[in-house]
């Protein structure tokens with residue numbers, strides 16, 4: 001039986017590429033998204049089911065995971081990909097900007113992991129991969145909220161990796177750099193050209209580059225890679 005993999009925020013961008021790559025690698029993939037129209041369009045494009053719920057809400061995650069487990073099977077691979085930005089310098093940041101990013105990027109990781117962890121422990125197998133960011137690793141002006149959450153998920157993953165290690169559960173992060181998504185393509189061409197010049201490999205990461213790292217960490221035989229952060233950033237920041 002194919003292992004069941006859930007990808008949050010999976011209906012577009014990096015999450016879509018991860019969902020497709022996991023499907024191609026033989027997993028039974030279920031995407032999650034908050035956006036119903038995007039979810040429908042994604043399923044039409046890929047043939048992958050997409051369940052809609054808000055990962056920032058604990059009870060919605062509990063119900064969502066229960067539905068996936070009843071209809072598809074126990075969640076053995078979880079990819080925490082859903083994320084948002086609400087950028088602004090701290091001296092101008094509204095509490096709402098702070099809270100929204102905390103809830104979607106950080107609370108979601110607790111909400112999802114908490115609802116799959118007991119099952120993974122009981123079955124003695126699990127793979128959890130959380131999408132961090134280069135801006136969580138190095139810090140970025142205008143993103144105190146975002147950088148805080150993306151650094152926090154790395155600490156969270158190390159602690160949970162320690163808890164899951166003796167139970168066959170690995171917990172890792174992937175930290176993308178500038179990635180060729182709609183958001184990045186919306187940047188003015190001359191500004192984007194300047195950004196690309198700063199990347200040692202002189203190009204953006206593709207969504208497939210990020211997905212490749214996730215599939216690698218999700219594999220059964222990646223059983224001793226845990227508590228790690230894999231940087232996929234074109235060399236823009238080297239730890």
Ligand code: NAI
Pocket residue numbers: 008009010011012013014015032033034035038053054055056081082083084104131132133134175176177178179180181182183184
């Ligand atoms: P995106 O905005 O294209 O896609 C994110 C998806 O998450 C959307 O489909 C959205 O509807 C969904 N989503 C948002 N809030 C949600 C919620 N509360 N519940 C469920 N789904 C929700 O984003 P992108 O660019 O594909 O990013 C994916 C992840 O990669 C994010 O965590 C982001 O922070 C991270 N990342 C992206 C980089 C980039 O250059 N695009 C660079 C570094 C990290």
